[in-house]
Amino acid sequence: MARKPPSFEEALTELEQLVERMEQGNLPLEESLKLFERGIELTRTCQKSLQDAEQKVQILLEENSLPTLKPFRDEP
Template identity: 50%
Template sequence: MAKKPENLTFEESLSELDTIVTDLEQGDVSLDDALKQFERGIKLVRSSQQKLEHAQQKVAILMQEDDAEPSPYQPEDV
């Protein structure tokens, strides 16, 4: 049984989407299987979009928290 889209990594989702697109483009899939694959693809896309949005929010938060000016590196005397 395939993992739920939300349990896949972003990269796993992209890989599975690529496989689905390839299968559908070849046209060797029955209509019922094509519909199932299409439905799975939609779920993968939605899950991937949520993961991207979450990552963007994290980056935005981290950028806001980094208000301090960078200071030059000064190695400690050994």
């Protein structure tokens, strides 16, 4: 049976823990690579969750005739 992907919060928590472990700098190379791979997977999970949430917000705004979202820009 396939494992259910983690929620956004679970993925973010695990990612933070991985970063903390890797920043200690005392892991063997092979383990560091495995953790890095897992970190990439978790990052993709978080990005997908955020994109899905943004789409839901956009749909709700459109359904209720509210102004749509505009891309965020840093002000100089």
